[in-house]
Amino acid sequence: MPDKSFLNPTLVVDIVLFTIEDGDLKVLLINRDGDPFKGFEALPGGYLLAGETTKTAAERVLKEKAGVSDIYIEQLYTFDELNRDPRGPVFSVTYLALVPPGLNPEEQGTQHPKWFSVKKLPKLGFDHKAIIDYAKERLQGKIEYTTIAFGTLPKLFTLTQVQQVYEAILEKEIDKRNFRKKIDQLGFLKETKQTLSGMRQRPAKLYTLGAKSKTIKLF
Amino acid sequence: MPDKSFLNPTLVVDIVLFTIEDGDLKVLLINRDGDPFKGFEALPGGYLLAGETTKTAAERVLKEKAGVSDIYIEQLYTFDELNRDPRGPVFSVTYLALVPPGLNPEEQGTQHPKWFSVKKLPKLGFDHKAIIDYAKERLQGKIEYTTIAFGTLPKLFTLTQVQQVYEAILEKEIDKRNFRKKIDQLGFLKETKQTLSGMRQRPAKLYTLGAKSKTIKLF
DNA sequence: GTAATTAGTGTACTAATAACACTATATCAT
């Protein structure tokens, strides 16, 4: 066991919760009501409780602060710059999480979290800007060879919605026919008999994510 | 700051140091001379010292236990199962590191580390088997789109050596002409005027890694 | 019933990948 010359930093978790809204990748942030970085926005996060792993703690924080559970979550990176918190060495085990759109976190959480487009982020406390950038890179990387993108979609979705997710995350336009051709030949989507009608246009077929869909080579 | 109901686990670093020897991916392990897991092999690792980040600590441990420095190293994952250490909650921030072959760690380190092929690992303590598996997956993934493989090669190397590294890491054979064609069209290797002679065959040209070589799309 | 809006579809060209075998140049043995 470590003696006095060893360092045992405080450990926290911080979560980068993304969603796609209006074709834009958005991240959930909470305005800090105390020092340090009072008045700045910051990622939802917190300390570990006894008996918690970092993942359990991250899931609890998401439930408490954003009212979400049972969503896609994966460990991102451990940020450990010694001066990342002015109070002393606080290492942050960070998580990347995804929710479908339509969630109104302001009504759910206790600290009034809000969605911000990653394209115009406000002033952020700590190293949270770097954490969000890293999370975005991870998401952009993994969308190419996993089905992670479907974490931002409801259980039933249209092909246009899928394409919009890819376009928002990759920040580029994709040709509709080529996109559908590739989705089709990968064969991990299951067509349902339902359609999405009520729009002022032709109804779109609804799909679900099939079984064999974790590490297929995508784009 | 956390009060008594918060958990502040002990933090350690563990390093998965790989090399390629005889066409095989090998990992450096140290036989444990104390409990827990006395007599089992384990990854080199240790506690943080005051003023260290996890990366600094990992580099120090590598220097102390394997006698290596200035090598490729990247953070891998933070393992935090509550029962991964029988003594209590000990979270491990793990690193993936690479060295060129030819290093004899047994003569360098104080605790007689040895190379083991990842294909036939001995009994390992803690969750170190899972950590090595994860490191291997990361390496296999990153070799496809980065130049990480060159971390296991000396500054000057032949194309055959490069191919052997790819074959060892990906655990499959690659066609020589197709391999060289792709390496050539990616254009991040610089031919030198030196050759590797003294073998009982035609001398091979020696190459170095060029500048623009971090995130090129490879295989 | 006509305008507006998004859903849904195929073909031709280009680029990347995969399969495949021989010649070149050194050392070694005699």
Add this chain to the structure above:
DNA sequence: ATGATATAGTGTTATTAGTACACTAATTAC
């Protein structure tokens, strides 16, 4: 010296994947 051995080095063809591009279909709104 010369022939055997061992690895270095090199092109072509066939297949597969990726890219560019424009019209018809089905619904709702007026």
